[in-house]
Every structure is written in structure tokens, then in C-alpha cells.
Amino acid sequence: MLIRTFMTIALVLGSVTAQADEVCATDTSGKRLCLDQPATRIAALSPGATELVWAAGAGDKVVAVVAYSDYPPEARDVTSVGSHTRMDLERLVSLKPDLVIGWVTGNPPEQLETIRELGIPVFSIEPRSFDEVSDTIRQLAALAGTEAHGDKVAHHFRRGIAELEATYRDADPVPVFYQVWDEPLMTVNDDHLIGKVVTLCGGVNVFGELDRLVPRISEEAVLAADPEAILAGGMGEENRHWLTHWQQYGELTATRRDNLFFVPPSLIQRPTPRMLEGSRLFCEKLDQARARRRHGAQ
Incomplete structure (x- = not known):
């Protein structure tokens, strides 16, 4: 009886730990994505996505980019998997990403869907307002487990925009x-x-x-x-x-x-x-x- 009780407690604690590690975010298309734990191997499939992942504090987790991903300079050293419109899916998969960041109007939808069918989580972004830029940074930081860094960058950006709004109103x-x-x-x-x-x-x-x-x-x-x-x-x-x-x-x-x-x-x-x-x-x-x-x- 005592052993069974300990086993039950262990299962409950394990469930709580799993839930605590889970991270979730909602992308530009309104789809909510949840990961069992923060991403550690990220593929960014547009130059803008690459910049935003770095801004979120997750640059050291990026294992794949596409052509023209030239900022920050460190991004140039990351493996390229083609262009944003013509990706080498075999090479992408070989890099074993646990999160792919797509661009809503930049990446072919059929390729993103193929990536999803392969079991790789896809988070699609494309900020179209100042608020969405800062929100996207925070969402990416949530998925990568870098919230403190992402929040700081997002706040700095939004505060700067607000100052310009006040100056030129x-x-x-x-x-x-x-x-x-x-x-x-x-x-x-x-x-x-x-x-x-x-x-x-x-x-x-x-x-x-x-x-x-x-x-x-x-x-x-x-x-x-x-x-x-x-x-x-x-x-x-x-x-x-x-x-x-x-x-x-x-x-x-x-x-x-x-x-x-x-x-x-x-x-x-x-x-x-x-x-x-x-x-x-x-x-x-x-x-x-x-x-x-x-x-x-x-």
C-alpha cells in the first residue's frame, strides 16, 4: 500500500514537472503552439525571422537559416538550407531542429506543411505593426525559454516607438x-x-x-x-x-x-x-x- 502511494505521488509530480516545462505561444496566423520544453535547435526560414530569434535572446540555439540572413553577423556562420522560397528539406531535417520559424508570406505554404507532417513544430510569424514586432519577440522568447532577454528587448523597442509618437504627434x-x-x-x-x-x-x-x-x-x-x-x-x-x-x-x-x-x-x-x-x-x-x-x- 505504501509503495503504491509513493508511485502515485511520483506520477503526479512527474506530470506537474512536464506541465511546468511546457511552453506555448500564438503565432501570426492565430495558431497556438505548445512545446514540451523550450526549443534548443531552431531553424529560421527568413532573414527577418533570423533577426527576431536573435532579438529574443535565442541566437545560440539557431542551427539553420536561409540566404540573406546577414544580421547579426553571427548568423552568417550558421548552416544555410537554401532560400526562403526554395529550401533543401533533406538538409533541414538532417540538422534535427525542434522548432522551425516560418514567414507567413515568404515561405511556400506546402513546404511548411511538409515540415509539420514530418513532426517538426512550425511557428509562423510576420509582424505588421510596431506592437506585433514587440509581441513576436516575446512569443519567440517564450518558446526558447529566454523570456527575460526577450522582454527587455521588446520593452526597449516599444518605449522607443512611443517616444517618437510623442515627439512627432x-x-x-x-x-x-x-x-x-x-x-x-x-x-x-x-x-x-x-x-x-x-x-x-x-x-x-x-x-x-x-x-x-x-x-x-x-x-x-x-x-x-x-x-x-x-x-x-x-x-x-x-x-x-x-x-x-x-x-x-x-x-x-x-x-x-x-x-x-x-x-x-x-x-x-x-x-x-x-x-x-x-x-x-x-x-x-x-x-x-x-x-x-x-x-x-x-
Whole structure:
């Protein structure tokens, strides 16, 4: 009788321990994922996912990434399993991940489903607001057992965004065109996270009301909108030729006032904590445009 009692207590304690080790989080698509214990071998299937996992404090757990996962620098040393659209599933499986971080609109759904069918947990993310950036960091930290680090990074990011919101809440509006690509010519609307950066800094997105998140537009449309400032990133951290193109249009207000501004794409086009640095830079550029307006630029 006594032995049976001890066995019952042991089973109960074992169940409590298992439940205590379990970690859960809800992904961007609303799916709740629970792991028996925090992940120790993580595969990040987009450059943005890689950055966010590192931001969550779990970089030392990453065993697989995809092409262009270049930040932080340590990510370049992690095994690549192809690109975000063409993964080498055999190589991925050989690395024995216990958690795969997918990108909602970046990874082929059929490949993510195949990974799930192989019994590997998949957590899909794609933050589309400032709050979602910080929430995603916290969710990833929960799954990796790095909550203290993730909470600190998420709080710092949200506090920084709140400070910018307070600073530019009553700023004079500046009509803005943000160029996200050159051929075809593409921009963002107000629902896009970059569009939210424009609004955050007191800008008015001249293409903000278009239906598509990343609409294609024509040069004629830009000339007709006549933005006071044009911001672009180009295809590299120092590649400014997209802005050089607009210098031929002297009738554009942005060109006439020398409001053609470069913003490194990695700081503004990935929904990661580095968007705070990119947003600050974006706001500074619009402040320059306001100053030139006040000083009588024609």
C-alpha cells in the first residue's frame, strides 16, 4: 500500500514537472503552439525571422537559416538550407531542429506543411505593426525559454516607438513618397509597416490610400503626386542610385528642395528591433525637409 502511494505521488509530480516545462505561444496566423520544453535547435526560414530569434535572446540555439540572413553577423556562420522560397528539406531535417520559424508570406505554404507532417513544430510569424514586432519577440522568447532577454528587448523597442509618437504627434505634415523597388517602381500603402513609419514621423504617404500593401506605380504618378520628400533604400546599404534617378525631374518639389533621402534598407524594410533605428533616421530626414521649408526653399 505504501509503495503504491509513493508511485502515485511520483506520477503526479512527474506530470506537474512536464506541465511546468511546457511552453506555448500564438503565432501570426492565430495558431497556438505548445512545446514540451523550450526549443534548443531552431531553424529560421527568413532573414527577418533570423533577426527576431536573435532579438529574443535565442541566437545560440539557431542551427539553420536561409540566404540573406546577414544580421547579426553571427548568423552568417550558421548552416544555410537554401532560400526562403526554395529550401533543401533533406538538409533541414538532417540538422534535427525542434522548432522551425516560418514567414507567413515568404515561405511556400506546402513546404511548411511538409515540415509539420514530418513532426517538426512550425511557428509562423510576420509582424505588421510596431506592437506585433514587440509581441513576436516575446512569443519567440517564450518558446526558447529566454523570456527575460526577450522582454527587455521588446520593452526597449516599444518605449522607443512611443517616444517618437510623442515627439512627432503634432509635427507639420510632409508629403512623402517611399520607394521600395525600382523596376517595377513600387511603394507601400498606409497599412504596410513602412507606411506606419511614415505616419509615425508626421509624414503623409502620397500613395497611402492604395489598396495593395506594396503597389506598383508609374513615374507619371509620382510626378503628379509631387511629394515634398522622397526616401529610398536601394539594393544595398550604400546604394543610392534610386535617388539619383529623380534628380532629372527638377520640377519635383522633393528634387528642387534637395529632399532626396537615403535610408539603409535593412533598418526599415525588416520588421525587427532595428526598425527603431530606421524610424529615428526616417524622422530626422523629414525634419530636414521641414527645416528647408521654413528657410524658404522654393
